[in-house]
Amino acid sequence: MSTNDNTVFPAVMEGAIGSETIQTVNARELYSFLEVGVRFNDWVSRRITEYAFEEGKDFYSELSKTSSGGRPSREYYISLDMAKELAMVERNEKGKQARQYFIECERRAKNAVDPVAVLNNPAAMRGLLLSYSEKVIELESRIEADKPKTQFFDQFMNADGLYGLQNAARAFNCRPNLFIRWLKEHYLFYQGGNLVARVQFIQMGIFEVKTSIVDDKVRPQAFITPKGLKYLNERVPDDLRMRGAA
Secondary structure, eight states: OBOTTOOBOOOEEEEEETTEEEEEEEHHHHHHHHTOSSOHHHHHHHHHHHTTOOBTTTEEEEEEOOTTSOOOEEEEEEEHHHHHHHHHHTOSHHHHHHHHHHHHHHHHHHTOSOHHHHHTOHHHHHHHHHHHHHHHHHHHHHHHHHHHHHHHHHTTOOTTSOBOHHHHHHHTTBOHHHHHHHHHHHTEEEETTEEEEOHHHHHTTSEEEEEEEETTEEEEEEEEOHHHHHHHHTTSOGGGBOTTOO
16 A cells, blocks of 8 residues: 555555464564564564564464575564554654554445345345344353453452552552552553653553642642553563462
8 A cells, every 4th residue: 555655555465373363464574564673583582572462362473484595584474563663662753654554554444345236235244143143142241251350350440440450450450569560561661750651652542641739739630541450460470469369
């Protein structure tokens, strides 16, 4: 896909990540488009580590043979969600363009079904209704299964629907000091003696920073959003949890 100014974006193609067939992007093509100033292998490995991306969930990789018969290179095929996040954290115009492009690709994919063609095709209509019925049943089952966990997490939520760092640690059944130390390694930093979230994680909706006035001084404080609680729960190392974790 390209724009009127002849900008050529990374190709979006179908790929199998885990058990799903989804839209994917070749990470090397995205790297070239973003004009990153470091070696590809260094960039992709660092980003995977920094943002805790998981192979089989966010991307898959494979060795690709070269035409000259030299040493094969490792190619990474990443989901559009991962591609959007990688584009966003570059914080430049190319990253903004890439993210908007991926959002447009998702929109087009969602609108790809022709309703008139489906209505005129009984077999397609039956298949579509069956698919939606299965999704509704699956969603209802998930909601029912998640009720105890949701109720458990709700007891740690404040009036704004946010979680303090200490309460989030309790929700995850982690020791607060170890949990907050882990957050500081990956998501938080000190600003004037106060822990606040890094900008990219605020933009992702994982954290929210609120300010209060203490002793006539404005003090920021990081809170975890409900979306962030789910995001972090999937990434908290098992060795931080105490026995009986939710």
